[in-house]
Amino acid sequence: MNRFLFSFLKRFIIIPVLFTAVVSVAMVAILPSVINSSAPSASEGNRNVDISLYNLVEYESFDVLEQGDYVAEVKLKDIDMCCALCYASADNSKDVALIKNSVEPWNNGSIIIEGFESSGPLKDIRRAKPGNEIEIDFYKNKAYTYTIKSVDYDKTYEQAMNQAESSDLVLAIPYNDFENPDNSKLYITYTADLGGVN
Amino acid sequence: MSLRFKHNLMKLLNEFLAIVMAVSIIMLTGSLVFLSCVQNDGFVKKSLEAYTAETIELVNTRLEEIADDTGFSAEAYKNSFNEKAVDMIFTKVVSNINFTYSSEFSADSEIYNYFKSEITKYCYENNIDASEQEIATASSLAVDAVNEVLGGSSTADIKLAEFLRSKKMVYLVVAPLILIIACFILIDFINDGKHRRLNYYGMGLTTAGMIMLVTPLVLFAKKYIVNFSFCENEIYSSAFTDITLFALKICMTLGIPLIVAGFVLLYRNYHYFQTKKKNQREMIQHNKQIRNEYMQELEQKKAQNAPQEEEQLVSKIDFD
Numbered sequence: 182m183n184r185f186l187f188s189f190l191k192r193f194i195i196i197p198v199l200f201t202a203v204v205s206v207a208m209v210a211i212l213p214s215v216i217n218s219s220a221p222s223a224s225e226g227n228r229n230v231d232i233s234l235y236n237l238v239e240y241e242s243f244d245v246l247e248q249g250d251y252v253a254e255v256k257l258k259d260i261d262m263c264c265a266l267c268y269a270s271a272d273n274s275k276d277v278a279l280i281k282n283s284v285e286p287w288n289n290g291s292i293i294i295e296g297f298e299s300s301g302p303l304k305d306i307r308r309a310k311p312g313n314e315i316e317i318d319f320y321k322n323k324a325y326t327y328t329i330k331s332v333d334y335d336k337t338y339e340q341a342m343n344q345a346e347s348s349d350l351v352l353a354i355p356y357n358d359f360e361n362p363d364n365s366k367l368y369i370t371y372t373a374d375l376g377g378v379n
Numbered sequence: 380m381s382l383r384f385k386h387n388l389m390k391l392l393n394e395f396l397a398i399v400m401a402v403s404i405i406m407l408t409g410s411l412v413f414l415s416c417v418q419n420d421g422f423v424k425k426s427l428e429a430y431t432a433e434t435i436e437l438v439n440t441r442l443e444e445i446a447d448d449t450g451f452s453a454e455a456y457k458n459s460f461n462e463k464a465v466d467m468i469f470t471k472v473v474s475n476i477n478f479t480y481s482s483e484f485s486a487d488s489e490i491y492n493y494f495k496s497e498i499t500k501y502c503y504e505n506n507i508d509a510s511e512q513e514i515a516t517a518s519s520l521a522v523d524a525v526n527e528v529l530g531g532s533s534t535a536d537i538k539l540a541e542f543l544r545s546k547k548m549v550y551l552v553v554a555p556l557i558l559i560i561a562c563f564i565l566i567d568f569i570n571d572g573k574h575r576r577l578n579y580y581g582m583g584l585t586t587a588g589m590i591m592l593v594t595p596l597v598l599f600a601k602k603y604i605v606n607f608s609f610c611e612n613e614i615y616s617s618a619f620t621d622i623t624l625f626a627l628k629i630c631m632t633l634g635i636p637l638i639v640a641g642f643v644l645l646y647r648n649y650h651y652f653q654t655k656k657k658n659q660r661e662m663i664q665h666n667k668q669i670r671n672e673y674m675q676e677l678e679q680k681k682a683q684n685a686p687q688e689e690e691q692l693v694s695k696i697d698f699d
Contacts, residue, residue, distance in 0.1 A: 189649035192582040197589040304527045356523040359491040
């Protein structure tokens with residue numbers, strides 16, 4: 182082979198092909214990990230609550246808790262959802278809040294949980310149906326299983342709270358009341374009765 | 380430093396500059412292609428609109444569930460959420476992607492008013508007995524359903540859009556441009572002779588073109604883009620998958636002319652050097668031929684002159 186032909190082939194084929202191969206191999210080696218890391222983390226977070234992220238307080242009564250303290254893990258197995266329950270307020274969209282006038286189930290009280298209005302990792306909570314089970318695993322206490330008995334729409338805050346009188350658990354999910362000038366909330370409420378204790 | 384070593388070092392430096400030029404061309408072309416696709420709101424919206432039917436189906440499924448629970452007419456819900464509503468929402472979504480904002484529709488009165496008017500119209504036209512309060516509740520729940528399906532942080536989570544709209548992109552366009560010019564000047568400066576320079580420009584263009592043509596093919600074959608989740612919302616993620624695939628196809632298409640340009644430069648050089656060598660050979664051959672002819676002529680002359688000279692010599696000899 183004459184040297185001009187070799188030089189032509191080297192510059193037109195050998196070096197470009199080698200370099201392209203190096204880039205392609207590097208891409209094949211790196212991209213799978215990038216793709217794995219691109220998987221929505223929220224859905225993973227939905228199924229596992231990392232309690233180390235919360236302020237953990239051992240309690241016998243809800244009264245000792247302060248706003249934002251970790252209360253329990255809430256699981257809705259039928260819709261494959263799991264989230265943290267915090268006291269009085271939910272600091273982020275992955276949590277739901279325990280309303281202050283809730284009473285511990287081991288003291289035969291009712292639990293009132295408020296969700297949040299925005300969409301997010303817990304949006305599927307709205308797909309809960311009567312008959313679905315809600316498991317609440319109270320931190321350093323027992324886990325209680327509740328069975329949803331009804332889903333009601335168009336409830337005001339007061340009406341939602343009042344439902345706790347006839348139910349062991351009220352899960353209240355707010356939505357916007359556009360007809361109200363002060364832009365208040367209405368609630369979808371899931372009322373449930375205690376099914377068992379683990 | 381020996382001359383040969385210096386020559387090899389220069390060759391290596393030239394090849395390195397050609398590769399840097401190739402990488403810069405890829406970065407510049409890729410950046411410009413992706414910028415023109417993702418920065419173009421009309422194009423992003425068009426990509427989203429390809430999923431209008433899926434969006435309507437998803438929202439309607441949720442609306443049907445609400446209708447089952449509330450007892451409100453499912454048909455009224457289904458008719459209210461149509462292509463016009465999707466168009467209105469996608470306009471907001473594109474704007475949110477543009478500013479990397481989350482999409483929060485739960486308090487969006489424009490969507491609420493749209494639902495309210497559509498549901499009222501449907502109830503009136505179909506003689507459905509529904510009070511104003513019932514329609515208001517149905518509309519509020521419909522807004523909530525839209526927010527559930529299309530709202531959330533997904534519009535703020537699309538890293539590709541965020542990156543392409545960031546100031547870093549200025550560097551990603553300007554830096555390769557400077558590098559291309561620098562490599563061009565350096566190759567021009569280092570090498571004597573137009574054809575030697577063109578060899579390295581050709582190599583740079585071919586390398587860039589080949590990478591631009593082959594690398595997306597690897598991505599397509601391995602289904603990396605299809606499996607990549609741009610954000611949590613499947614509709615937005617699918618639209619961005621389409622945008623990325625389209626941009627990669629453009630890069631592939633642009634790779635072909637680069638390869639052709641590189642080939643033309645290299646082949647012309649190859650042809651030039653071949654012709655030059657051939658001409659040199661012909662010249663040598665020609666010179667050789669002239670020399671041979673001259674030598675033959677000289678020998679012939681010598682041969683012709685030889686007997687006369689002998690006679691002259693013989694005549695000059697005094698035998699006595």
